[in-house]
Amino acid sequence: MKRVKSKQHTKTRLKIVQVISPSAQPLPSNKGGTEKAVYELTEELVRRGHDVTLFAPAGSKSSAKLITYTGTGILTRRGLANFVQRRLPENVDIIHDHSFRSVLGLKNLSIPTVCTIHLPVKQQVRYPVYVSRRARKIMGKNRGYYVYNGINLDEYEYSTQKHDYLLFLGRIIRQKGILEAIDIAEKTGKSLVIAGPVKNPLFFQKEVKPRISKNPNISYVGAVGGKKKQDLLKHAQCLLFPTLWEEPFGFVMIEAMACGTPVLALNNGSVPEVLSDFPHMICSSVDEMIRKVKRPAYPAPSALRKYVDSRFTNARMTKQYLKIYREVIERWDST
Template sequence: MSDRRLRIALLASSRFAVRQPFAGGLEAHVSQVAHALAALGHHVTLFAAPGSATDLPYDVLPVHTFEMTPQSRDDYLTPAWTVHETHAYVSVMLELAGPLRDSFDIVHNHSLHYIPLALARTVPMPMLTTLHTPPLPWMESAVALPGGVASAFAAVSAYTAAQWLPVNGVVPVIANGIDLTAWRPGAGGDYAVWSGRIVPEKGVTEAIVAARRAGFPVRFAGPIGDASYFEDEVKPLIGPDVRYEGHLRQDELAELVGSAAVALVTPRWEEPYGLVVAEALACGTPVAALARGGIPEILDWSSGSLARPDDPDELTRAIRHAASLSRADARLRAETHCSQNVMMQKYLDRYYQLIGARVRSTRPQDRPAA
């Protein structure tokens, strides 16, 4: 790995701010990457939604906004947020292709929007796109543009890489990692913990029901992403043995997770990675999870227990088994398989490879001898 200090543009969500408490795992991940790169001496500029933290060791590239006319706002077929999001990404890509063309060595795209992919060929610096999701329709359409897409790719898990195989071909895997100094081992306790965005696809209700059957009280935390779901399905389950802790900052969440006997991860969809699994293991808390998506790549027999989706009895048994596992083994699993340092080394190696390839491809060819 080179010791050259790089100028790196990170593209995040133009809709959700990168600041604590985080809106979701993607925002937490991008913040962590920005901090890690800055700590290694690189110059980081973050493109993210208004309200993103600015009192940190990186610059923030403001999101370009505009005022919609009343006629545009009244178009019920097009949600206003989609217009603003597309405008923001078109604007930043035009800036990278124009006024900022000499400001960066590489662009690292973490957005879930198609515009950075569609316009990647317009910018002079290489782009690396991390695939945090399955192939979303608009992203897939950008990859399929004539001439291909001018971005390299990395997937957060082998599962996600396999999903993108028919679209992109073989995609290297750079598994997510977490800051093991921020997620420290806790003493454990007598309750089960669940954390994440409170939306139907994350399955908090399944976690609560299974934990009750297994004999564990539940404490859960996260932003309420679907108010109707919370009111209609989650709130009725709250009682003396089930407590909602709110939307917590990272340090508060680490304390809650580290003080639990077992962490529950119960998605209704195929999780591309499962950041909450890594966070729980780093806190020394064994995990009972549904075997979906990339989650089985993180857990092993010493650190957690997997259950088949849609099998409540098996999930109940998995909770009881995981709670009996060694907290030291859970932490060891995080140290060997979920390290931020390993992730950042792989990303930096990829940056230098892409920059070197771009330099070689644009270098004037030697003139033939007369």
């Protein structure tokens, strides 16, 4: 699909293509950060009057023009790239590739293509966008852009009424710090609710489940969404985020704060950025997290909600992406 170069950056209304991986959850989804970000960005672009086409998994819903994936071979790089290229609308101004392997960004297309790198991977694409400064530094060697993920604050229930339990919400894998969360519960005597999908059944059966079974104060409620997730988030005394890896963003942190729930986290990955206004909630060790659970000095729920509203909304995210789109289009048209 060819694109005629012109003064496209002066247009008020852009023609934008958003592409998410076929392996993602159908949109909208509250089970994955990438899915949330792509959905909120797409909806906000449409609200602002842009002409948006979204390539997404079957079962997705959107205000944009929706093209859902069908056929065999779609999960391969070539299959996905061919599927999208055959169905691109005419006169597209920019493509935004959210696929986990940046399959369109790695193609030599005649349309400027921005790639958000949602995972901690190094992709050699022309216009990369990372979801934190830290991710851009580590994965991109400070090349490209960064934009924080954003949420629709109206969709998150806020509460000042907290119950006496800690919450771990995320994929049940070693890197997310699930064992460390259990350590904190055991050593503080606090109740802990664990929620999230089991991604490594062997790890769960051998190392996680036995410790849950031995402690009546710890419960595993499985993967959650909708009302159940909202209730867990808004009533938790504190969300534990003992991440052990280069977490590119950490969506659940802003979700918890939007509900007025504090986040206690290990100082890894993007944590210092996401919790920048609450440095005393960032810990250098599990022992420090334990001490702070025992003697809590949590921020006020209203301060947490206000903080998310000022920094991590879908409106702010979309404004930053539109600025990048126009800059990339202008650079593209000047070559």
